[in-house]
Amino acid sequence: MRLLLQQRPEGTEAPRFVQLMLQADLLGGWTLICESGQIGGRSTVRRDQHLDRDAAFRALEQARDRHLKRGYQLMFAQGEAGR
Template identity: 70%
Template sequence: MRLLLQQRPQGHEAPRFVQLQLQSDLFGQWELVRETGQQGARSTLRRDQFNDHASALQALEKARDQHLKKGFQLMFAQGVDAPR
């Protein structure tokens, strides 16, 4: 599952983005990958490991909700369980 959130730019700067990606690894665990930054500039990548899908999905939804409260807008959602 993958979500792309974007924040409206202030003035002439490029928009900020957050990409949240949920994926399973080879050992049956789940990983939440968070990429944040400004378009056209460097970004930051963080990875969090979870033992089961439910806790990983809960972390993804929490991160999504936090960014929505900060003024980000959901631009793209991909995946079978993509939140609406």
């Protein structure tokens, strides 16, 4: 699953983005990858390991909701809609 969120730019600067991705690993766990930064500029990547899919999905939902409260807008969603 992949989500792309963007924040409206202020003035002439490029918009900020957050990309959230869920990936299964080879040992049966799940990784939540969170990439954030400014479009066309530097970005940071953070990886969080989870033992099961439900915990990883809850972490993805919490990260999404946290960024939506900060003014980001959902621009793109790919993958399954539910569990």
